[in-house]
Amino acid sequence: MSETYNLFAIRLGYVDRIARDNFLTDPHLSGAMRLDFDMWVVRGDERIVVVDTGFSRDAGERRGRVLQRRPAESLRELGIAPEDVTDVVVTHLHYDHAGNLGDFPGARIWIQGAEVAYATGDSMRHPPLSHFFDVDDVCDIVRRTFDGRVRQIDGVHTLVEGVELHRVGGHTPGLQVVRVHTERGWVVLASDALHYYANLELRNPFPAIVDVPEMLAAFDTVVELADGPDHVVPGHDPAVMDRYGAVSDDLPDGIVALHRQPATHLAPSHH
Numbered sequence: 001m002s003e004t005y006n007l008f009a010i011r012l013g014y015v016d017r018i019a020r021d022n023f024l025t026d027p028h029l030s031g032a033m034r035l036d037f038d039m040w041v042v043r044g045d046e047r048i049v050v051v052d053t054g055f056s057r058d059a060g061e062r063r064g065r066v067l068q069r070r071p072a073e074s075l076r077e078l079g080i081a082p083e084d085v086t087d088v089v090v091t092h093l094h095y096d097h098a099g100n101l102g103d104f105p106g107a108r109i110w111i112q113g114a115e116v117a118y119a120t121g122d123s124m125r126h127p128p129l130s131h132f133f134d135v136d137d138v139c140d141i142v143r144r145t146f147d148g149r150v151r152q153i154d155g156v157h158t159l160v161e162g163v164e165l166h167r168v169g170g171h172t173p174g175l176q177v178v179r180v181h182t183e184r185g186w187v188v189l190a191s192d193a194l195h196y197y198a199n200l201e202l203r204n205p206f207p208a209i210v211d212v213p214e215m216l217a218a219f220d221t222v223v224e225l226a227d228g229p230d231h232v233v234p235g236h237d238p239a240v241m242d243r244y245g246a247v248s249d250d251l252p253d254g255i256v257a258l259h260r261q262p263a264t265h266l267a268p269s270h271h
Contacts, residue, residue, distance in 0.1 A: 002161050002162035002181040003044055003045070003160075003161055003162040003181065004044075004162065004181055004182060004183050004259075005042050005043060005044045005162055005163065005180050005181060005182055005259070006042075006043040006044075006182070006257065006259050007040065007041070007042055007043075007180050007182050007187055007189075007257070007258040007259045008040065008041045008043070008078060008251075008255055008256065008257055008258060009038050009039075009040055009233065009240050009241070009244070009255070009256050009258055010038060010039050010040070010041065010069075010071075010074045010254060010255050011036050011037070011038055011068070011241060011254040011255075012037045012038065012039055012054040012055075012067060012068060012069055012070075012071065012074065013036075013037040013054070013060070013065060013066050013067045013068045013069075014034055014035060014036045014037060014066075014068075014238065015034070015035050015037075015064075015065055015066075016032045016033075016034050016035075017032065017033055017034070017035050018031075018032060018033070019031055019032060019033035021207070022035070022195060022196060022198075022199070022206055022207075023198075023199065023202070023204045023205070023206070023207065024204055024205050024206070024207045024209065024212075025204055027198070027202060027204055033196075034238045035195065035236045035238075036236050036237065036238045036240070036241070037054055037055065037065070037067075037096050037236065038052075038235065038236065038240065039051065039052045039053060039054055039071055039074070040052065040178070040189050040233075040258075041075065041078060041080070042163055042178075042180050043078075043080070044160075044162070044163075046086075046160075047086045047087060047160050047163070048080060048084055048085045048086050048087075049085070049086065049087040049088070049089060049159065049160075049163060050071065050075070050085050050087070050088045050089070050104060050107065051088075051089045051091065051178050051189055051191075052089070052090065052091055052097040052098070052191065053071050053088060053090070053097070053098065053099055053100040053101055053103065053104070054067065054070070054071050054096065054097070054099055054100055055067060055095050055096045055097075055099040055100075055134070056099035056100055056134070056136070056137070058136070059095045059096075059099055059134040059136070059137070063095070065096070068254075069254070070100060070103065071100050071103050071104075072100070072103040072104070074254075074255065077252045077255060078251075078252075078255065082103050082104050082105070083104070083105055083106050084106070085104040085106065085107045086106070086107060086108070087107055087108050087109075087110060087159060087160075088101065088104050088107040088108070088109045088110070089109075089110045089111075089159070089165060089176070089178055090109060090110070090111040090115075090141070091175060091176050091177070091178070091189075091191035091192065091235075092112075092115050092171065092172045092174060092175045092176070092191065092192065093111070093115055093116070093118075093119045093133055093137060093138060093141065093172070093174075094132045094133060094172065094192070095132065095133060095134035095137060097191070097192075098134070098137040098138075098140075098141070099134065099137055101137075101140050101141075101144065102140075107149075108149055108150075108151060109141070109144060109149055109150045109151065110150075110151050110153060110157070110159060110165060111141065111150060111151075111152055111153070111174070111176075112152065112153055112154065112155075112165075112167050112174030112175075112176050113152035113153065113154050113174070114154070114167065114169070114173045114174035115172060115173065115174025115175070115176075116141060116142075116145075116152055116174070117173075117174075118172060118173045118174060118210075119133055119138045119141075119172075120138060120142065129210070132172075132208065153165065154167070155167050162180065162181035163178065163179070163180055163181070164178070164179040164180075164225075165177075165178060165179075166178075166179060166221065166225060168193050168214065168217070168218035168221050168222070169210075169211055169214040169215075169218065170193065170205070170209060170210070170211050170212075170213075170214035170215030170216070170217070170218045171192040171193065171206070171208060171209060171210070171215060171218075172192075172210055173210060173211070175191065175192060175193060175218075176191075177189060177190050177191055177193050177218075177221070177222055177225070178191070179225045179226075182258070182259035183259050183260075184227075184231070184259060184260070184261055185227030185228070185231060186225065186226055186227045186231060187226065187227070187231045187232075187233060187258055187259070188222050188225045188226040188231060188232050188233065189233050189235075190222045190232055190233060190234050190235060191235040192206065192208075192235045192236070193215075193218040193219070193221075193222050193235070194206070194218075194219065194222065194232075194234045194235065195234055195235050195236040195237065196234050196236065196237040196239075197234055197237050197239055198237075199219075199234065200219055200222070200223075200232065200234070203216070203219060205219075230261070230262055233258055240256065240258075241254065241256055242263075243262040243263050244256035244257060244258060244260065244262045244263075245263075246262075246263045247260040247261065247262060247263065248260065
């Protein structure tokens with residue numbers, strides 16, 4: 001039997017977007033739709049795993065994004081010292097997921113080799129592709145690879161019993177999702193395989209895509225890996241804080257427990 005982990009989502013910041021811009025094809029939505037910038041923490045007896053590390057203040061300022069809290073500060077709110085983090089999983093190298101790696105000096109970093117190859121390859125000469133990345137974050141991964149701290153994996157990898165990494169691609173060539181065994185079963189941190197619950201509900205993906213067939217297939221993979229629809233956690237949906245907030249009132253504001261069963265009476269996120 002796999003070890004059981006506590007699993008948390010932490011909101012680092014947010015931005016308001018035009019609703020229809022969050023879908024590949026017109027979802028017939030009007031108005032604004034908030035996008036949260038989240039990170040996740042997997043806490044076990046022996047391992048503390050951070051999944052994604054938000055964006056740096058410099059990258060946020062260049063893009064008009066507000067970083068409300070740094071990842072290291074957020075961990076202290078959970079009683080975790082940043083230097084006690086054993087592992088950092090980078091789901092992909094987009095600027096809002098791969099900054100602040102220096103906040104966790106003792107951690108081994110896990111990333112798909114396909115992601116590093118893409119972010120350091122010929123595709124980055126095209127601004128419509130490279131603008132999602134911050135060059136300092138990409139250089140940081142390369143430097144830390146030379147330091148021996150980065151593990152570039154390929155496909156499916158068991159980080160530790162009860163924590164699995166699965167490459168799904170689509171959004172980027174090396175996008176990986178994280179499957180975590182909790183007290184309520186297997187929960188999947190979908191990261192940007194789906195930004196919102198509505199992307200999955202409508203089978204209408206977020207439009208930042210390098211491979212549309214892979215992106216659509218990732219929906220199926222995420223559902224298959226999870227123990228139920230309410231065991232899938234999207235990467236940017238404010239509804240995560242709403243759905244889990246009712247069972248997380250013992251935690252600081254902006255931090256929710258994903259290992260607890262969420263509220264089920266809330267309306268779909270695209271309403």
